[in-house]
Amino acid sequence: MIEVSGLTKRFGDKVIAVQDLSFSAKAGEIYGLLGPNGAGKTTTLRMLATLLKPSSGSLKVAGYDVTTHPEDVRRNIGVVNGGMGLYDRLTGREILEYFAYFYGIGKIDAQKRIKQLEGALEMTDLLDRRSSEYSTGMKQKIVIARAVLHEPAVLILDEATNGLDVVARRAVLEFARAYRSKDRVVLFSTHIMAEAEELCERAAIIDHGRLVAQDSVANLKTQSSANNLEEAFFRLTRSVN
Amino acid sequence: MRGKFVWHVTFKELLTTVRDVRSFRSAVMMPFILTPIFLLGFPALIAQTSGGEVVRRQTVGVTGLERIPAGLRGLLEAEGGVKLQAVTDPLIAVQSGVVDAALRVPANGLPVAAGEKTVQLEVLVKFSDQRASVVRDKLEGIIGAYSRKLVVKKLAGLGLSADTLEPLKAKAVNAETASETAGGLFAFLIPFLLLNAIIGSAATVATDSTAGEKERGSLEILLVSPITRLEVLLGKLGAVTLYALFGVLVQISAFVITTALSPLILGLFGANASSVAERLGGNLSLGFGGFAMLLLIGVSVAMMLSGLLIAVCLYARSFKEAQTYLIPVQLVSVFSSIGLQFGDFIQRSPALYSVPVIGSVIGILDLVKGKLGLEMLLVIVASNLIFAVLTAFLALRNFRSEQVLFRN
Structure with a gap:
């Protein structure tokens, strides 16, 4: 589903945000992209989402190359990032309809899908209010609904639990778990190791733009003789640095 | 697209x-x-502001007030509607704002009849002050009118009409659309x-x-x-x-x-x-x-x-x-x-x-x-x-x- 090989991203001559990064995530799994702030996670995800062009290396999403088939890639991904990115003066329903249009979802189908998501994400009675009136938790539900409107094969969650309370955070993690299926993959990027340990089967740890380790979460802990993923993360990144 | x-x-x-x-x-x-x-x-x-300034009675400082001929003084006070006030230094009086404008009358006085040497009467005003331009126009207009009055009187004495002065006169006509x-x-x-x-x-x-x-x-x-x-x-x-x-x-x-x-x-x-x-x-x-x-x-x-x-x-x-x-x-x-x-x-x-x-x-x-x-x-x-x-x-x-x- 996601194949990253020798991926490098330079900004100008001095900054190398991502260097020779390789990992792959298969359908049916929740894959963790872990690293501290500034490790290069967001840059990697932006390249995956066709927002940034790789300086070198190859990147395939759902079988499409991001540089040669960017629009096909965008049809097959849904993105939830840390910032809410909602339009304050539109209602939740209008926001969802606005984005549904770009995915070629007709009005009637869009209404059906929104109804479906309304139930799945418990958004009843709130969709027709302007998003400026929403709580942070409700905003995040709209953001998730927007990302999965077109039922993408790849769901990218980039620091998706940032700033959420316990209940909203739990809802995001549960939705990610429920979204995974035999023909879908969830890419979960975070700096919170406890969340990754709870959710991901496999993970790549990156630091300073380089891959430090890539394996199942259980193996990462065993490799570093750690009791939990956070400890494993510290040991693995320290041994490299 | x-x-x-x-x-x-x-x-x-x-x-x-x-x-x-x-x-x-x-x-x-x-x-x-x-x-x-x-x-x-x-x-x-x-x-409204400029109209008010025209109507307002401005104070004009004068050095040598006693040397102003009665005819000119009458025009200034009656037609111009200005108040004349004796000052010793007209420049300082204008700059300090004590008076709106000032006249410096020469030591040998002002003419009471035309035909002699032209006498210059200095009108002191602040050029950059838009309000002062109203009193300046007033004073220059009255001095001009007084001067013309003397000339007309002189011409009459010579048996000539006032039109002798102005054989040709321009008249502006508004040609705007x-x-x-x-x-x-x-x-x-x-x-x-x-x-x-x-x-x-x-x-x-x-x-x-x-x-x-x-x-x-x-x-x-x-x-x-x-x-x-x-x-x-x-x-x-x-x-x-x-x-x-x-x-x-x-x-x-x-x-x-x-x-x-x-x-x-x-x-x-x-x-x-x-x-x-x-x-x-x-x-x-x-x-x-x-x-x-x-x-x-x-x-x-x-x-x-x-x-x-x-x-x-x-x-x-x-x-x-x-x-x-x-x-x-x-x-x-x-x-x-x-x-x-x-x-x-x-x-x-x-x-x-x-x-x-x-x-x-x-x-x-x-x-x-x-x-x-x-x-x-x-x-x-x-x-x-x-x-x-x-x-x-x-x-x-x-x-x-x-x-x-x-x-x-």
Whole structure:
């Protein structure tokens, strides 16, 4: 589903945000992209989402190359990032309809899908209010609904639990778990190791733009003789640095 | 390129702009408040103030008051309505503001009859003080009248009539067209207000749809959906241009209503102020063709500025930062209005009309005064459209630049 090989991203001559990064995530799994702030996670995800062009290396999403088939890639991904990115003066329903249009979802189908998501994400009675009136938790539900409107094969969650309370955070993690299926993959990027340990089967740890380790979460802990993923993360990144 | 995607973006941008009730209300109401203030209020206020100064009894300091002939003194006090006051140093008296003006009477006095050597009577006033110009005109007029009286008396003694002095006399006849009369001295305010409306309206949408979207994080999400950057940009350009056009229409409506109501509003300031204000002008007197030409210039300027504003705002990371970047663009309307006050001295040429913004404001000024020909209108519109394409390309380049979009 996601194949990253020798991926490098330079900004100008001095900054190398991502260097020779390789990992792959298969359908049916929740894959963790872990690293501290500034490790290069967001840059990697932006390249995956066709927002940034790789300086070198190859990147395939759902079988499409991001540089040669960017629009096909965008049809097959849904993105939830840390910032809410909602339009304050539109209602939740209008926001969802606005984005549904770009995915070629007709009005009637869009209404059906929104109804479906309304139930799945418990958004009843709130969709027709302007998003400026929403709580942070409700905003995040709209953001998730927007990302999965077109039922993408790849769901990218980039620091998706940032700033959420316990209940909203739990809802995001549960939705990610429920979204995974035999023909879908969830890419979960975070700096919170406890969340990754709870959710991901496999993970790549990156630091300073380089891959430090890539394996199942259980193996990462065993490799570093750690009791939990956070400890494993510290040991693995320290041994490299 | 998919036109339906472009319109989908345009519609959403316009919907969110209109739903910002405060901004929308201000866009609709401000022209109807500012236009009568600028075009009627200021001229009426100036007329009322200057009229009051003419009527006011100014104090005039005089050195050698006892040497002023009775005839001249009578004219100054009775016809000029000034109060004469003896001072020792006229320069200091004027500079300190003790008197409005001063006369320095020579030691050997002033003539009481014509035919002798010309005597110079110094009138001391502050040249930069606009109020002082009223008393200066009064004093120079009365001194001239007194001098003429002496000459006429001398001529009468010689058996000659007063007409001997003036075998030929010039008479100025107003050759203005109706549009020029309506435009008057304050005609420069019309392009200024129109340009201001275009920039103000366009900036509202441009800042929110670029820097605002960046700040909220929604731009990144929009670009991840299956719409091309060209389609997003054209959608936003469409929204900025349409809203600027809306601003143009509101402003033109405000001109029309202000002009229609001007007799009523000016009547409130009194007959004298009203007639002076009418002479100062600032009214829009155009036929259907004139309004069509005005709209054509407005649309082409809006298209040109839309691309420029989007290109500039894309550099900003936040709404506030974008507003700062737009200050120089907004200053263009202020500077051009200052320059337009001297519009009659500017030599018109196709090259001048093709200069972005400047050519358009001069064109609007000429249109208001009924002097814009069809050829020059085409030069202005063609130039604006060429620059509109260039600014759109600049905006597209910025929209495709990682450094601009994801600047941190």
